[in-house]
Amino acid sequence: MTSRYLTQGKSEEEIAGDPGNGNYSINATQPTNGVCGNSQNKRPAAILSYDHPTATDQLPIVDGPDPVNLRCEDTTDFRPVVARDIPRSEFNISPSNTLSVNLLRDTNRSQVFWTVNNTGLNVMWEKHILEFVREGNTSWPDNENLLEIPSGSQWSFWLIENELNVPHPLHLHGHDFVVVSRSPALDDSVLNDAMTPVRHFDPVRDAPDMGNFTNPTRCDATMLSGKGWLIVAFRNDNPGAWLFHCHIAWHASVGLSVQFLERKNEIKDIMDLDFIEDNCKAWQSYIDTNPPWQPKNDSGI
Structure with a gap:
């Protein structure tokens, strides 16, 4: 190579x-x-x-x-030195577990932004999501775009589809993930053709070819191809609040992101959350006295 x-x-x-x-x-x-x-x-x-x-x-x-x-397609035929197999039995598709992502434009501010389940990410600098955990408070705002990951060390599989012709590099904090499968990338001439349809994941057509469960490539960022789909997975073994976002900075800035809250009942045992509160107060004091940071005009991440 x-x-x-x-x-x-x-x-x-x-x-x-x-x-x-x-x-x-x-x-x-x-x-x-x-x-x-x-x-x-x-x-x-x-x-x-x-x-x-x-x-x-x-x-x-x-x-x-x-x-x-x-064609913006990662090389995924590498095998990690430290082998890790993925349990195929834990991969199940449920139409009820679906998040819709939309690209919208705010005509009042001439700004585009992404929404996930009809809410745009807008984190509160003055109150980190871990402060909610510290308080035992589960009434966080919808625009935290927060998804709770179940307790236990089972695997979380994420099937992501892209209806636009623009590829997106996706990055996960707190974990590496495995690239289970993806739709083949297209040449740019085909990708930019308005007649080229979006390739949705079809369990009948695509699942039988998903053989990448034996020590697949691991990484913390990978490409979602234009008009295609991607399946990644990670094991729920790291309690915390983790971002999963587009690695193009301005796409993350306008909301192409979700947060995973993983094994929240265990976070207090491994993390000093009082220290988190002190940091948030110091940050809030700083931005209150530095006008260029106000008002916050993006997702905050």
Whole structure:
């Protein structure tokens, strides 16, 4: 393998080279199709040098290959060194467990924003969701976009569908997740064709081909393709409040995000929530005396 596509996230890689050859180019750049964005620096590079008796200070002669056009589709055929299998028996689709996501425009403020289940994310800087947990208060506002994750160490599976032709990199806090399955990415010419239909997940058609339950790729960010679907899963083993959001900053800013409240009854046992309250008070005092932060005009994350 000479290259891999990595969405807006991070990855640990083991690179094996021949120290006798000296210096190597390492490039991090965008594919040329423009679907995933463009860069003013077409080939930002680093040089990997081995401390070896035959190594020289000569710069690498070869710049390296151009990035492959993978249509904003992550490479997911890697197998983690620490193996972890996923119980297929826990993957069940229920139409009743559905969240609708919409892109709206506020004509009064000329602003677009996303809603989840008809509410736009708007976190309260002055009262973190963990303060509700500290108080034993479950009356948090709807616009916290909060979803409670069941207690126990079972797996949570999330099937996400994208009706737009724009891919979205999705990032989860507090966990790595496994990429169980996804619809194949489309070439940009097909993706941008108004006649190309949205590809919805079909249990009859797609479930039999979902064989990625044996030590699948793990990451904390992956790409949801345009007009397609994605299935990720994580184990409920980390009590806390965790964001799951689009990793494009302004998309998160206008609400493309939910919060997971995981095993809330165990949070007090492992976290000093009084410290959380002190931090929130200090932050509120700061923004009250710094006008550029007021009024808050986005989701707050």
